[in-house]
Amino acid sequence: MSDLKLPIYFDYSATTPVDERVADVMKHYLTVDSHFGNPASRSHAFGWSADEAIDTARGQVAALVNCDPREIVWTSGATESDNLAIKGAAHFYKKNGKHIITCKTEHKAVLDTCRQLEREDYEVTYLDPEPNGLIDLNKLKAAMRDDTILVSIMHVNNEIGVIQDIEAIGELCRENKIIFHVDAAQSAGKVAIDLEKLKVDLMSFSAHKIYGPKGIGALYVRRKPRIRIEAQMHGGGHERGMRSGTLATHQIAGMGEAFRIAKEEMESENTRFLALRNRLYSGFKDMEEVYINGDMDHRIAGNLNISFNYVEGESLIMALKDIAVSSGSACTSASLEPSYVLRALGRSDELAHSSLRFTIGRYTTEQEIDYTIDLVKQAVAKLRDLSPLWDMFKDGIDLNSVEWAAH
Amino acid sequence: MPYMTGIYGNPSSVHRFGRLTRDALEQARTQVARLVGAETNQLVFTSGGTEANNLAIRGVLANLPVSRFTVSAIEHASLLAPAKSMSQQKWQLDMIPVNAQGQVDVDTLQPFINEDSKLVSIMAANNETGVLQDLKSLVSTAKAINSTVLFHSDACQMAGKQAINFAELNLDLMSLSSHKLYGPQGVGALVVSRSVDLAAQITGGGQERGYRSGTENLAALVGFGMAAELAASKLQQRQTHLLGLQQRLVEQLQEMQGVEVFSSQVPRLPNTVQFSVQGIDGETLLMQLDRKGFAVSSGSACDSGKTDPSHVLLAMSVPAQIARGAIRVSFGDQSKDEDVTQFIESLKSIRQQFN
Numbered sequence: 001m002s003d004l005k006l007p008i009y010f011d012y013s014a015t016t017p018v019d020e021r022v023a024d025v026m027k028h029y030l031t032v033d034s035h036f037g038n039p040a041s042r043s044h045a046f047g048w049s050a051d052e053a054i055d056t057a058r059g060q061v062a063a064l065v066n067c068d069p070r071e072i073v074w075t076s077g078a079t080e081s082d083n084l085a086i087k088g089a090a091h092f093y094k095k096n097g098k099h100i101i102t103c104k105t106e107h108k109a110v111l112d113t114c115r116q117l118e119r120e121d122y123e124v125t126y127l128d129p130e131p132n133g134l135i136d137l138n139k140l141k142a143a144m145r146d147d148t149i150l151v152s153i154m155h156v157n158n159e160i161g162v163i164q165d166i167e168a169i170g171e172l173c174r175e176n177k178i179i180f181h182v183d184a185a186q187s188a189g190k191v192a193i194d195l196e197k198l199k200v201d202l203m204s205f206s207a208h209k210i211y212g213p214k215g216i217g218a219l220y221v222r223r224k225p226r227i228r229i230e231a232q233m234h235g236g237g238h239e240r241g242m243r244s245g246t247l248a249t250h251q252i253a254g255m256g257e258a259f260r261i262a263k264e265e266m267e268s269e270n271t272r273f274l275a276l277r278n279r280l281y282s283g284f285k286d287m288e289e290v291y292i293n294g295d296m297d298h299r300i301a302g303n304l305n306i307s308f309n310y311v312e313g314e315s316l317i318m319a320l321k322d323i324a325v326s327s328g329s330a331c332t333s334a335s336l337e338p339s340y341v342l343r344a345l346g347r348s349d350e351l352a353h354s355s356l357r358f359t360i361g362r363y364t365t366e367q368e369i370d371y372t373i374d375l376v377k378q379a380v381a382k383l384r385d386l387s388p389l390w391d392m393f394k395d396g397i398d399l400n401s402v403e404w405a406a407h
Numbered sequence: 408m409p410y411m412t413g414i415y416g417n418p419s420s421v422h423r424f425g426r427l428t429r430d431a432l433e434q435a436r437t438q439v440a441r442l443v444g445a446e447t448n449q450l451v452f453t454s455g456g457t458e459a460n461n462l463a464i465r466g467v468l469a470n471l472p473v474s475r476f477t478v479s480a481i482e483h484a485s486l487l488a489p490a491k492s493m494s495q496q497k498w499q500l501d502m503i504p505v506n507a508q509g510q511v512d513v514d515t516l517q518p519f520i521n522e523d524s525k526l527v528s529i530m531a532a533n534n535e536t537g538v539l540q541d542l543k544s545l546v547s548t549a550k551a552i553n554s555t556v557l558f559h560s561d562a563c564q565m566a567g568k569q570a571i572n573f574a575e576l577n578l579d580l581m582s583l584s585s586h587k588l589y590g591p592q593g594v595g596a597l598v599v600s601r602s603v604d605l606a607a608q609i610t611g612g613g614q615e616r617g618y619r620s621g622t623e624n625l626a627a628l629v630g631f632g633m634a635a636e637l638a639a640s641k642l643q644q645r646q647t648h649l650l651g652l653q654q655r656l657v658e659q660l661q662e663m664q665g666v667e668v669f670s671s672q673v674p675r676l677p678n679t680v681q682f683s684v685q686g687i688d689g690e691t692l693l694m695q696l697d698r699k700g701f702a703v704s705s706g707s708a709c710d711s712g713k714t715d716p717s718h719v720l721l722a723m724s725v726p727a728q729i730a731r732g733a734i735r736v737s738f739g740d741q742s743k744d745e746d747v748t749q750f751i752e753s754l755k756s757i758r759q760q761f762n
C-alpha cells in the first residue's frame with residue numbers, strides 16, 4: 001500500500017477533477033498565443049476561431065445525448081440551466097396554466113426555483129418518491145391537471161444515484177401535452193441518453209460532474225416540437241436570445257472535450273465502476289445495522305449511499321478524515337441538516353444523519369476501496385463502542401419505545 | 408491550472424478537498440475587492456458582467472415597490488435589456504441622455520431624480536468610446552436629491568484600467584468582469600453594499616450568501632483574483648504605456664482628413680480610441696483591416712454581429728451615417744508603438760483604395 005495517496009477522493013458526484021485531456025484543450029483557448037478572441041466578434045480572425053471551437057463543442061455535447069447541436073444553449077452551469085428551464089418555460093407558457101409538478105428529492109436548483117415560482121402565484125405539487133427513491137408513475141399521472149404546464153424530474157439523483165424512468169415519464173407528459181424538464185447533471189456521461197427517442201423537452205447539463213471545468217453547463221431546448229422559453233438573462237442576444245453574456249470559450253471547449261471523452265469511455269468506465277462499487281458494498285454488507293439508501297438496481301454504477309445506524313454522522317465524518325465523502329448533498333452549502341432526500345424516502349433523522357455517500361470515479365482504484373472498507377469498519381466499530389444507544393440496542397431495548405426525560 | 412486537475416473539490420463540501428477550494432475562493436474575493444476598494448463580503452461572484460448587470464437591475468427592483476428608475480442612454484446591452492424588461496413590468500424607466508462628448512452632465516441628471524427614484528445606473532467607462540463619467544459628482548447629486556436612491560455603476564470596462572473605488576464613490580452596486588482585465592472569461596462579480604436588499608435571480612444551493620446559487624467556477628475565479636491583483640500592481644505602468652499609444656494614435660488620426668475621433672475632449676480609458684472615416688462603412692473597413700492583420704471592432708462585440716449604428720454614438724447625436732462608419736481600437740499590454748504606425752499606414756492605404 002506504499003503508493004496510496006491520502007486523503008482518498010470519494011466525492012465524484014460533488015465535483016470531479018478536470019481530465020488532463022480536457023485541461024490541454026482549455027489551455028489552447030486561454031493564453032495570448034492561442035485562440036482567446038471573443039466569439040461574438042464577427043469581424044476578425046480572433047473571433048472566428050473561438051467561434052469554431054464553440055461549434056465543435058456544441059457538436060460534442062449534442063453527440064453524447066443524440067440531439068441537434070442547435071438545441072444546445074450554453075449556461076454557467078446546471079443550476080442556471082435548471083433556473084432557466086423552469087422559470088423560462090413557466091413564464092412563457094403561463095397563459096396555458098400555472099401548475100408545475102416536481103419531486104421532493106430534486107436538487108435545490110429545481111426546488112428553490114419552484115419555491116420562487118410559488119411566490120409568483122404558480123402552484124407546485126411536490127411528489128413523494130417511493131421508499132426506494134423512484135417515482136410511482138400512477139402517482140405522477142394522478143397529479144397531472146388541465147392547468148399543468150411543466151413536469152420537472154431529475155434523471156439521476158445526486159445523493160442516492162437512483163435512475164428515474166424518464167422514458168415512461170416523457171410518454172406520460174407528451175400524452176398530456178405537458179412540457180417535461182429533466183435535470184441530467186448527474187446522468188450525462190454515466191447513463192445513455194438518446195434525445196431522439198426520449199420525449200424530453202428541456203434537459204440540464206453540467207461539465208464539472210464529468211471531468212470538465214466548473215462554471216459551464218448547457219440547457220437542451222427541443223426544436224421539434226418546438227419548445228419556447230423566456231430568457232432570464234438579457235443583453236447582447238447570445239445563444240439565439242435565450243441566454244446573453246460573453247461565452248467563455250475555454251470553458252465551452254473544455255465541456256465539449258469532457259463530453260466527447262464520456263461518449264467514448266462511458267461503457268468501459270461503467271463496467272469498472274460497478275466492480276469497484278460492488279467490492280465496496282461487499283465490504284460493508286455483513287456489518288450489523290447498515291442500510292442502503294435508494295434502489296440498488298436502478299442506480300448508476302458509481303454511487304453507494306449507506307447509513308450506519310447508531311453512529312453519529314458528524315463524528316463519523318471526523319473519524320474518516322482520510323477519505324473525502326459526503327453526508328447529504330454538497331450543494332446545500334456545508335449545511336448540517338439531515339439530508340432532505342433521505343428524509344423524503346422515509347428515513348429517520350438518525351439514519352439520514354449517519355449516511356455516507358461514496359461516489360466512485362475515473363481515478364478510483366481497488367486499493368483505495370480496500371483501504372476504505374477497513375477504515376470505515378474500524379471507525380464504525382469504535383464509535384458504536386462509545387455509544388450508549390448501541391449498548392441499549394445490543395441489550396435488546398427498542399429505542400423507539402424509550403421515553404426520554406427532558407433535562 | 409492547479410485548480411482544474413490538482414485542487415478540485417467543490418467549495419461547498421465539508422472535507423479537505425472542499426476546504427482547500429473554499430480558501431482559494433476567499434482569496435480571490437479578497438484580491439478582487441482590493442482592486443476596487445470594496446469589502447470582501449460585498450462581492451457576489453457571477454458568471455460575468457452580463458449576469459452582474461442583470462442581477463443588479465432585476466435583483467434590486469424585485470424587492471422594491473414598483474416606481475421609477477433611471478439609466479444612461481449609453482449603457483451596455485446587458486444593462487439596457489433587463490432595464491427594458493423591467494419597464495414592461497410597470498416600472499417607469501427614464502433614459503438619461505449624454506452630451507456630444509458622451510458624458511452625462513450633472514445638470515442633465517438632476518431632473519430625472521425625485522423622491523420616487525429607486526435606482527440610478529450609469530456606467531463608469533463606456534465600452535465603445537472609452538469615455539469616463541464623473542461618477543463622484545453624479546452619485547452625490549443623485550443622493551442629495553433623494554438619499555435613499557441606490558446607485559449602480561457598470562465598471563466592467565473600468566476596473567483594472569483606471570483606478571476605481573467603490574467606497575469612496577459612495578456607490579451601492581458595481582458590476583465587474585474578469586475577462587476585460589486579463590482574467591478568464593465566464594466570471595464576474597457584483598459588488599453590493601449592505602444598504603441593498605438584493606433578490607437572487609439564480610436559486611438553489613445558496614452559494615454566495617444566497618445571492619447567486621451554483622457551484623463556483625473555481626479555476627476561473629482564482630484567475631480573476633490573480634488578474635485583479637496583477638492589475639492593481641501594474642495599473643500605473645499599464646496606464647502610462649497605454650496613454651502613450653492612445654496619444655500617438657489620436658494625433659495621427661486627427662492629421663488625416665475626414666477622420667473624426669469621438670469623445671476626444673473628455674477623459675477616456677487609456678486603451679480605447681473610437682473614430683470614423685468619412686466615406687467608408689465600418690464593416691468594410693473592419694474586413695480590410697482584418698486582412699491586414701488588425702483585429703478591431705465596430706461598436707460592441709457583444710451586440711453579436713448586428714450592423715445597426717451604435718446606440719452610444721447615436722445618443723451623442725452623431726449622425727447615423729457617420730456612426731455606421733465607427734471603428735473602435737482597443738489596446739492591450741502587448742500592443743506596441745510599431746502597431747500604431749503600421750495601423751495608420753494600413754488605414755491610409757485602404758483609404759486610397761476606396762477613394
